[in-house]
Amino acid sequence: MYYISISQGINNYFRSELLNTFYSMKNILVIGAAGQIGTDLTMELRRRFGNDNVIASDIKSPSEMVLNSGPFTKVDVLDKVGLEKIVAKYKITEIYHLAAILSGNAEKAPRRSWDINMEGLFNVLDVVKEKNLDKVFWPSSIAVFGPSTPRTNTPQDTVMDPNTVYGISKQAGERWCEYYFEKYGVDVRSLRYPGLISYSADAGGGTTDYAVEIFYDAIKIKKYESFLKEDTALPMMFMEDAINATIGIMEADKDLVKIRSSYNIAGISFDPQTIAKEIKNHISEFEITYKPDFRQKIADSWPQSIDESKANEDWRWEAKFGLKEMCDIMLREVEKKIKK
Numbered sequence: 001m002y003y004i005s006i007s008q009g010i011n012n013y014f015r016s017e018l019l020n021t022f023y024s025m026k027n028i029l030v031i032g033a034a035g036q037i038g039t040d041l042t043m044e045l046r047r048r049f050g051n052d053n054v055i056a057s058d059i060k061s062p063s064e065m066v067l068n069s070g071p072f073t074k075v076d077v078l079d080k081v082g083l084e085k086i087v088a089k090y091k092i093t094e095i096y097h098l099a100a101i102l103s104g105n106a107e108k109a110p111r112r113s114w115d116i117n118m119e120g121l122f123n124v125l126d127v128v129k130e131k132n133l134d135k136v137f138w139p140s141s142i143a144v145f146g147p148s149t150p151r152t153n154t155p156q157d158t159v160m161d162p163n164t165v166y167g168i169s170k171q172a173g174e175r176w177c178e179y180y181f182e183k184y185g186v187d188v189r190s191l192r193y194p195g196l197i198s199y200s201a202d203a204g205g206g207t208t209d210y211a212v213e214i215f216y217d218a219i220k221i222k223k224y225e226s227f228l229k230e231d232t233a234l235p236m237m238f239m240e241d242a243i244n245a246t247i248g249i250m251e252a253d254k255d256l257v258k259i260r261s262s263y264n265i266a267g268i269s270f271d272p273q274t275i276a277k278e279i280k281n282h283i284s285e286f287e288i289t290y291k292p293d294f295r296q297k298i299a300d301s302w303p304q305s306i307d308e309s310k311a312n313e314d315w316r317w318e319a320k321f322g323l324k325e326m327c328d329i330m331l332r333e334v335e336k337k338i339k340k
């Protein structure tokens with residue numbers, strides 16, 4: 001017994017030393033950590049790589065969960081000098097750059113949104129290049145596609161004619177990411193996220209936000225007025241899948257990441273009437289009505305479903321959550337949150 005506990009102690013000691021050595025090799029900066037993805041991504045990165053090794057940053061304060069679990073620092077991604085100081089102070093080795101203005105909000109402030117989305121990306125890419133950081137993640141979106149793109153099973157390489165400020169910035173961003181990889185060897189990795197569905201933080205002003213809001217209204221008032229028409233199908237993804245894809249591509253061997261613009265990932269495709277039906281299976285009184293607004297036109301220009309075969313082949317990506325599993329979790333977690 002005595003010997004076993006000593007050997008366990010030694011094992012534990014070496015395991016924690018090993019983890020410390022591993023952790024100390026990796027210091028991650030998350031920019032946009034107060035947002036919908038940043039909140040969940042920061043927590044998962046901290047769980048995997050250690051709280052102190054994941055520095056959260058944003059222009060606004062993050063959730064208490066993020067604030068209380070590790071370092072947080074305010075930074076405007078447009079302030080390159082500020083960014084450099086943080087990179088030096090925390091000996092950052094890799095960056096997840098999430099700060100952006102999403103599709104709906106960007107249409108309300110085009111030039112400002114362009115500046116944040118593009119100048120922000122340039123600042124991050126330049127810091128990674130100049131300070132010789134290991135790698136950087138930057139998300140693109142299904143918004144890179146446009147009205148002339150094939151709308152079902154949209155291929156990785158196809159016509160792209162985005163007609164929103166946000167979509168144009170994502171398409172330009174993809175080109176620049178590939179350019180920085182080819183010209184300067186910056187190890188940039190990127191995914192074209194579908195609409196993301198989560199409960200930890202609110203959605204950030206996009207066209208797919210209805211698929212998050214609907215759960216809150218279904219639980220609070222048993223009805224929802226959708227700003228998209230009933231048959232507007234879009235690709236969506238549960239956040240846990242999105243986080244796994246994000247960390248998955250960042251942790252993949254460099255040689256496996258063959259596309260340096262951005263990878264298609266598919267998720268689940270559904271329209272408002274289908275998700276409403278699934279919610280009704282849990283809340284029988286739930287009713288949905290439709291009042292399309294300016295976001296309808298944006299949604300009409302985006303794919304309905306995505307071909308993700310390159311991501312499946314290159315770095316073995318596979319999603320786990322279907323519509324039913326996602327709705328079960330969302331209803332349970334949003335209810336808990338509302339009751340708190």
Ligand code: NAD
Nearest residue numbers: 032034035036037059076077098099100141193195196204
């Ligand atoms: P979000 O709006 O919820 O979060 C963005 C965060 O960036 C916010 O917390 C905001 O305060 C911060 N930010 C804005 N301007 C900043 C600045 N100048 N400096 C520092 N921080 C700033 O967005 P999200 O949904 O978390 O999206 C994160 C990224 O993923 C974005 O690039 C977005 O385009 C992309 N994306 C998101 C989705 C989705 O469905 N959520 C889908 C496709 C792509």
Ligand code: AKB
Nearest residue numbers: 102103141206207208
């Ligand atoms: C948006 O609707 O703007 C985002 C996205 C799909 O990029 N959710």
